[in-house]
Amino acid sequence: MKISVIIPCRNEAGVVDHLLESLTIQTKKPDxxxxxDSASTDNxxxxxxxxxxxxxxxxxxxxxxxxxxxxxxGASEAAGDMLVFIDADTILPKYFIQSFENRVNEKHFQAGSFTQKMNSDNLAIRAGAHFMSGYMRLMQYTPWPIGFGCLYITKEAFNAVDGFDESLYIMENYDIILKAxxxxxxxxxxxxxxxxSDRRYRNNSLRQIFQGIYGELYRYTHGLRITKPIYEYNMGGEDKDNGKDTDPRKQKSK
Structure with a gap:
């Protein structure tokens, strides 16, 4: 398996550094x-x-x-037969690539997502992330699987479903997993x-959590595709208060 990691960025200076640092200390490097870079105005x-x-x-x-x-x-430039999409504000455990490859080889998965923890002091935000990880694991057994921003898909499957739908306003990660x-x-x-990172939820955590729930309900009741704004959403580092992203070398592996 040849693994291509794809990182979409917009104004992620001081943030993507931590993700890339976590990739340097992997027990196995991606290929x-x-x-x-999506029209960033910073460095x-x-x-x-x-x-x-x-x-x-x-x-x-x-x-x-x-x-x-x-x-x-990024996918169009990738040479790998497995595409792994990682949000720029994520820090990976050092065993990420090795464990992912082992799991895919064992279970023959062709698309899916990864559970996440939230780097936050806010209990509501951490609880919301824990709930969503459990919910995501449950939904994989239904006709309506979902995915977070960090997900994977084989190049074959990606091409077969025509990649990410650029007409969607949000939840394009849900959409591609559902199509697969x-x-x-x-x-x-x-x-x-x-x-x-909790940066998108830090200022209005409960409101953001309920917006996510509303988005879920909306997609089920309106044909599963959200092509117009139902709440405000910004890609990447539009808000430059990037918060307490920590050095990945100090993260504990489990």
């Missing part, structure tokens, strides 16, 4: 890492380039905004403990 590219001597890194730039566009652009399920690919949610 390639593609950072896709995201320079931050990523600092890791070019430590990682099998490729950086591409797209002029259009949007996480789906960035992910699709309906196309007959085996879905697996992998318990991994990726550490995600």
């Amino acid at each position: 390639e890492i593609i950072v896709v 995201t590219v320079e931050c990523a380039e600092a890791y070019s001597s430590k990682l099998p890194l490729k950086i591409i730039k797209v002029s259009e905004k949007g996480s789906s566009k960035a992910r699709n652009s 399920k309906r196309a007959g690919y085996k879905i697996g949610i992998i318990k991994m403990g990726c550490l995600a």
